[in-house]
Amino acid sequence: MIPQAFVQELLNRLDIVEVVERYLPLKRAGANYVACCPFHNEKTPSFSVSPTKQFYHCFGCGAHGTAIGFVMEHQGLGFVEAVEDLARSAGMTVPEEEAHAGRKADAGLDGLADVMQCATRYYRDELKRSESAIAYLKSRGLSGEIAARFGIGYAPDGWQNLSAVFSDYPTAPALAKAGLVIDSEGGRRYDRFRDRIMFPILGNRGAVIGFGGRVLGEGEPKYLNSPETPLFEKGREIYGLFQARQAIRAAKKVLVVEGYMDVVALAQHGIDYAVATLGTATTPYHIQLLLRQTDDIVFCFDGDNAGRKAAWRALENSLEWITDGKGVGFLFLPQGEDPDSYVRQNGREDFERLLSEAQPLSQFLMRELTGRVDMHSEEGRARFLQLAKPLVEKVSAKALSLMLRKRIGELAGLSPEEVGSLVGARQAAKPAVRRAVDKRMPQSVGRLLLQLVMLQPALAAGLDRALLDTRQADMQALAELLDFVQANTPGDLKAAHILHHFESSPLQTLLLDAARNLEWEQFSDEEREQEFAAVVDKLREQVRNRESRTILAEMQGKDFKLWTPEEKRLYLEQSRRDTVSPEK
Numbered sequence: 001m002i003p004q005a006f007v008q009e010l011l012n013r014l015d016i017v018e019v020v021e022r023y024l025p026l027k028r029a030g031a032n033y034v035a036c037c038p039f040h041n042e043k044t045p046s047f048s049v050s051p052t053k054q055f056y057h058c059f060g061c062g063a064h065g066t067a068i069g070f071v072m073e074h075q076g077l078g079f080v081e082a083v084e085d086l087a088r089s090a091g092m093t094v095p096e097e098e099a100h101a102g103r104k105a106d107a108g109l110d111g112l113a114d115v116m117q118c119a120t121r122y123y124r125d126e127l128k129r130s131e132s133a134i135a136y137l138k139s140r141g142l143s144g145e146i147a148a149r150f151g152i153g154y155a156p157d158g159w160q161n162l163s164a165v166f167s168d169y170p171t172a173p174a175l176a177k178a179g180l181v182i183d184s185e186g187g188r189r190y191d192r193f194r195d196r197i198m199f200p201i202l203g204n205r206g207a208v209i210g211f212g213g214r215v216l217g218e219g220e221p222k223y224l225n226s227p228e229t230p231l232f233e234k235g236r237e238i239y240g241l242f243q244a245r246q247a248i249r250a251a252k253k254v255l256v257v258e259g260y261m262d263v264v265a266l267a268q269h270g271i272d273y274a275v276a277t278l279g280t281a282t283t284p285y286h287i288q289l290l291l292r293q294t295d296d297i298v299f300c301f302d303g304d305n306a307g308r309k310a311a312w313r314a315l316e317n318s319l320e321w322i323t324d325g326k327g328v329g330f331l332f333l334p335q336g337e338d339p340d341s342y343v344r345q346n347g348r349e350d351f352e353r354l355l356s357e358a359q360p361l362s363q364f365l366m367r368e369l370t371g372r373v374d375m376h377s378e379e380g381r382a383r384f385l386q387l388a389k390p391l392v393e394k395v396s397a398k399a400l401s402l403m404l405r406k407r408i409g410e411l412a413g414l415s416p417e418e419v420g421s422l423v424g425a426r427q428a429a430k431p432a433v434r435r436a437v438d439k440r441m442p443q444s445v446g447r448l449l450l451q452l453v454m455l456q457p458a459l460a461a462g463l464d465r466a467l468l469d470t471r472q473a474d475m476q477a478l479a480e481l482l483d484f485v486q487a488n489t490p491g492d493l494k495a496a497h498i499l500h501h502f503e504s505s506p507l508q509t510l511l512l513d514a515a516r517n518l519e520w521e522q523f524s525d526e527e528r529e530q531e532f533a534a535v536v537d538k539l540r541e542q543v544r545n546r547e548s549r550t551i552l553a554e555m556q557g558k559d560f561k562l563w564t565p566e567e568k569r570l571y572l573e574q575s576r577r578d579t580v581s582p583e584k
Contacts, residue, residue: 123153157195179226202242253296265340282314319394329358446474460485
């Protein structure tokens with residue numbers, strides 16, 4: 001974790017108006033600044049930024065937070081990444097020992113980033129000089145504007161062209177570390193990319209972290225990607241996401257295709273909310289990253305066997321991460337077509353018509369499973385249940401899980417009770433969360449109660465403020481939260497209202513941190529109530545133990561004959577506890 005003191009110092013140095021204006025044009029409106037909200041579609045500005053409170057709030061969709069929260073939401077970054085990004089802009093350095101291990105801010109990474117940027121400029125300049133490369137892009141229907149938007153370049157034919165850019169080409173370790181050159185066993189160094197159209201791959205901050213190179217004409221491999229480097233991890237990156245973020249929000253969906261040219265061709269035709277994985281199967285990380293950008297993902301694949309296999313892998317990796325209210329769909333193009341060829345031949349309108357008919361995840365799942373067995377026989381239906389069971393049990397979305405099990409029963413000819421006995425709801429997630437919470441509980445009872453009350457404010461009525469040791473930061477925050485909840489109508493409150501109320505409070509950072517880690521969000525009200533009651537009982541026990549220890553300490557120098565009945569009772573209780581737990 002990044003120290004809260006550092007986070008607070010960073011917020012003190014930042015001007016939220018300046019931060020927001022990097023991404024969004026603001027207009028002065030009295031004491032505040034306003035704009036149309038970037039997080040939902042609107043014609044009249046309801047997004048307000050307060051320079052005095054250093055807070056933003058949208059009165060339309062309820063989005064709100066600090067400069068860190070804005071960068072997280074707008075750029076799709078995690079907390080650590082957003083803090084690092086803002087700290088860099090403020091001339092601050094995140095404490096190195098606290099930063100994420102995979103994102104060390106050292107001179108080595110900065111050097112690699114500089115090398116990649118120089119190479120990008122070189123490839124773009126070479127594209128302007130290459131008639132064959134320009135002719136190829138024009139034959140694919142691409143304009144100069146789209147080529148510039150995606151930073152497309154060209155790596156000329158030849159073995160050591162990058163030596164014209166890098167004076168230390170023969171020896172510079174950064175060139176090999178960035179994946180731009182290859183060192184042969186004989187000690188000869190040569191360019192990795194030769195005679196290829198170059199597609200820069202941007203990280204979440206817009207810097208070039210890798211390349212995809214497509215061969216001109218025929219040749220193998222058709223696409224060549226950068227190798228894994230300290231900057232580039234193929235299974236965690238998505239091509240075109242940086243350019244598509246605003247369009248994804250406007251369209252309220254993201255289209256996932258398979259190739260660089262698909263993304264670029266779709267953008268050429270006005271479908272600019274498309275992205276692509278980098279020649280790999282869709283990973284769980286991809287799913288999580290995309291669901292942070294929008295509520296709906298549509299995967300588009302070729303209609304052949306390879307496309308259906310890729311779609312199935314995407315489905316398997318989506319099951320655990322999809323939540324109720326979010327959707328995953330699958331679009332299969334006619335045989336022999338890909339998004340690039342289809343949109344060029346048929347245009348945007350026809351492509352988006354197909355897109356609107358994409359199969360929902362549930363429909364694709366059932367069609368695939370029923371297509372693998374003979375549903376007209378008992379044995380086939382039994383096999384269908386066997387195939388469906390491990391998949392449905394991965395689904396953490398409660399409503400979707402229920403609907404899937406209901407549909408399985410209809411297809412298999414079983415009652416809901418019979419299906420329930422064979423294909424249960426997901427059980428793995430809940431114990432995992434409980435174990436994580438229980439492991440922390442001795443140090444963070446206050447944090448757990450804080451999270452539960454933020455999720456379900458009505459629970460505050462069941463907690464006696466006298467139980468709280470307000471010398472602890474979490475307990476102090478909890479005490480103030482209880483006061484606020486009890487002064488309002490708990491049923492009308494949500495976490496957003498609570499955060500807005502405490503926006504200028506010293507407790508703001510702690511509450512924001514708690515709100516970002518609501519482990520119990522996936523559970524029902526009843527389950528939260530049970531957990532809340534159990535934690536309050538534990539808290540009461542801790543208070544009783546503290547009181548007992550205080551009294552027992554005072555009894556040590558007191559004659560036994562002078563002990564009161566209450567002191568004798570406490571002594572006997574402590575003796576029983578010591579007998580049950582002799583290690584204490």
